[in-house]
Amino acid sequence: MNPYEQKRRWKYFLLAFAVVIASGSVFYTSYLVKKISQSERTRAQVWALSMKQLANTYDNDFLTYVLAVRDSLVVPAIVTDTKGGIKFVRGLDSTKTYIKMDAQEAKLAHKWYDPQYFKDELEYMKSQHEPFKITMLNEPYLVYYKDSALLTQLKIFPYIQLSVIAIFLLVAYTAFSSSRKSEQNQVWVGLAKETAHQLGTPISSLMAWIELIKEKFNAETDPLMAEMENDVKRLEIVADRFSKIGSKPQLEEHSVYAVVKEFVDYFKVRVSSRITFEMTGNRRLIAGLNIPLFDWVLENLLKNAVNAIEGPGTIRVQITGNKQKKLIFIDISDSGKGIPRSKFDTVFQPGYTTRKRGWGLGLSLTKRIIQNYHNGQIFVKESEVGKGTTFRIVLKTMKYDKEAKL
Ligand SMILES: Nc1ncnc2c1ncn2[C@@H]1O[C@H](COP(=O)(O)OP(=O)(O)OP(=O)(O)O)[C@@H](O)[C@H]1O
Ligand SMILES: [Mg+2]
Structure with a gap:
């Protein structure tokens, strides 16, 4: 199996594994959340019952017992009368007392009176759970409660955990x-x-x-x-x-058309005469080029085009420019066997080849020369299996020579 196929399989395998871990973690936490949520409802119920007992009992020992039970149940709750007036609260921020104080009193008690806080909390509790009804001293009351801080944290925990793991993996x-x-x-x-x-x-x-x-x-x-x-x-x-590959080469301004034409002319007499070469394009475009390296690029692309053609065929080179964006496009098209879409990027990786005697180095070197030494880009512009391929080089240092002969 070629190394890229193997790498891709590994990627899919790791991705599938990550999905299993992630969904397992989310699933298990949501199971825990459900369990704890049930137990919190029971706690709130027991707390409501203890309120009722407190109101109805006069037995001191029993009262102490009820108080102890009550305090061990930490579920934030608010008790209202049937008209919605807040009567008791528990498990909420005690510094924002619901007992009406004026500013002076509140300051002395290191507290402040914030009725809105309790109203908001009540609204939130109403949206979370159905209240219980209890009767104390023959008066009906409603007990509202919300999830404890622990449960809320547990609910978001898997997402935090997964994000942290994702960030870690990305950085690594x-x-x-x-x-x-x-x-x-x-x-x-x-x-x-x-x-x-x-x-x-x-x-x-x-x-x-x-x-x-x-x-x-x-x-x-x-x-x-x-x-x-x-x-x-x-x-x-x-x-x-x-x-030149070993050190930063000098770029000199040249007519792109002339440089490409010269190489194509040199190249075409050295390959089978069943392949026709065509060259068109704008002759006035100038770019910074290092000729020995740029010729190497052309040689690799043209050789690949020749290799892709079986029997007679055509290789077309076209040079166009975009004046506003200062870009030059060199398109090298062949009528060869084509490249499947899934391999458009892979062909540039070192070692990827479909030829018996190929090293798979040509395009990787070409990309390197274009990107690193000419500050340009190269990619498969279009290709259809059985019909042909167009590679595009984009050079970014366009100048325009008005005087050039057309
Ligand atoms: N014009 C093209 N048409 C179809 N396939 C192409 C074309 N150019 C490249 N390829 C595919 O990309 C692969 C990699 O090309 P690359 O030039 O990097 O290596 P190679 O030609 O196989 O070997 P070498 O190291 O001798 O250049 C080729 O083996 C071929 O499958
Ligand atoms: Mg090659």
Whole structure:
């Protein structure tokens, strides 16, 4: 199985696991909430009964017992008469006494009189639970109660818990993936630098050998020598590309059309003549480019296009611009096998390939060159399996050359 398929399966598995844990936690807490809610209703009922007993009993021992029971039942409650007037409260903020005081008295008692607080609490209790009716000294009363602070906290607990876990996972994932990315970066850059370095010495020796051979065998005009020189120059270009990957390259302003055209012309004579190349576009657009690296991008995209075409086909390159947004678009389309929509992002990951002899490095390198060295973007603009694909490069440093010949 390829590593990306495996990674995707793992992602689904972990996601499913997280959903099971989350719903398990919510389900279990809501079960607990239900249980505690039932027990709180019983407490409120017992408390209401104890009120009734208090009012009706004159037996001192029994009174003490009832008081003890009553105080152990912490459920916030309000007792009203049938007209809704508040008679007793319990378990609420005692500093906001419901007993009417004037400002001076309240200040002395370190309390203040806040009738609105109790009214609001009563309304809230009415919305939460049905009241009990009790009769004390032949008078009917209503006992309202609300969930205790503990129960309220328990109700929101699973959501807090899940959010904390989610935040933790997000932070851990971001940290982990950014450290992995910088590690990958170092490997890329290190490998590129080392390759350029290693190639440097034999290439300069080869150049010198060629000169010597020409002299020694009087072979200045021999076509074989020219071919050999061409190959060594090609090697030089490769080494140059690698050395540019290893350090921040200079961008120079060039006509995008001219640079692309030159490479397409060089490239098209080297592939099967059954593939037709077409090039259209605006010739006045200028962008900052590093030619050796940008040629590498074009080479990768055009090679992929050629690989995608079986038999005869067309490769079309189009260059357009958006003056207001200062953007240049380079679209490379082929009439090849296409890319399924689910793979539009995956094709850019290193190691992803569908070719027998492919390394899956071409597009990942291309993306790197466009994003990191040209401050641009590259993506699959559109593709249909069996019909073809268009890759789009967006360059952001557009200038417009009015003088350019069209
Ligand atoms: N124009 C295209 N049409 C269809 N599929 C494409 C096209 N370009 C890329 N792909 C798909 O994306 C994969 C990855 O491309 P990439 O250039 O990164 O690697 P590769 O071409 O397989 O190997 P190499 O490292 O030699 O370039 C290809 O194997 C192919 O499946
Ligand atoms: Mg490729």
